[in-house]
Amino acid sequence: MKEEKISNKFLAVLAVLAIVITIVGVWNLIRVTKITGYATNVTSQTGIVSLSILGNLIMEIPDSELSISAELAQGENTNSEIINDFFEIQNGGSVNVDIKVYNGTELWNSVSSPTELWQIHCNSTTDAGATCNETYGALPATSGTAVTLIENLGNSAGSRGFKAGINVTVPELEDEGLKNGSVIFLCIQA
Secondary structure (H helix, E strand, O other): OOOOOOOHHHHHHHHHHHHHHHHHHHHHHHHHOOOOOOOOOOOOOOOOOOOOOOOOOOEEEEEOOOOOOOOOOOOOEEEHHHHOOOEEEEEOOOOOEEEEEEEEEOOOOOOOOOOOOEEEEEEEEOOOOOEEOOOOEEOOOOHHHOEEEEEEEOOOOOOOEEEEEEEEEOOOOOOOOOOOOEEEEEEEEO
């Protein structure tokens, strides 16, 4: 038997020919076969997303000052209804609120809160769904004993405000001069 040598050129031509045949075969297979990307046994599940959105509490006091212009003697009394001056308070937040109140700084030098000589109440509200405490009550001395002026004050335009009035009686032993006191309103989500 005679040995024949296969040249490198011949091997190179065979390799290129094999590659071309493979490419043409794969191209024809892809062109003929429709590949859709869908499996034949597909199932689905539903995922649930839960979240809690916090409300914001914003209390606005467009009229935050009551001025009793009349001079009063010891033992004399006046209130917001007589002088026609009220705290005007609005709920500017995104949730319904309760508003409580307590004494910030003492009005009188001769007596300390709570006293029937310095009282507050909810005079009126534009919110039909809110509960307005219309009975005058003594201003408590601390936030822990704050009294509720209004409950469930809404947050929609036109129904989110109320007026709070004061009732003062000058103590018998109070010294003369200008008196200033403050009240603190607490805004709590209803």
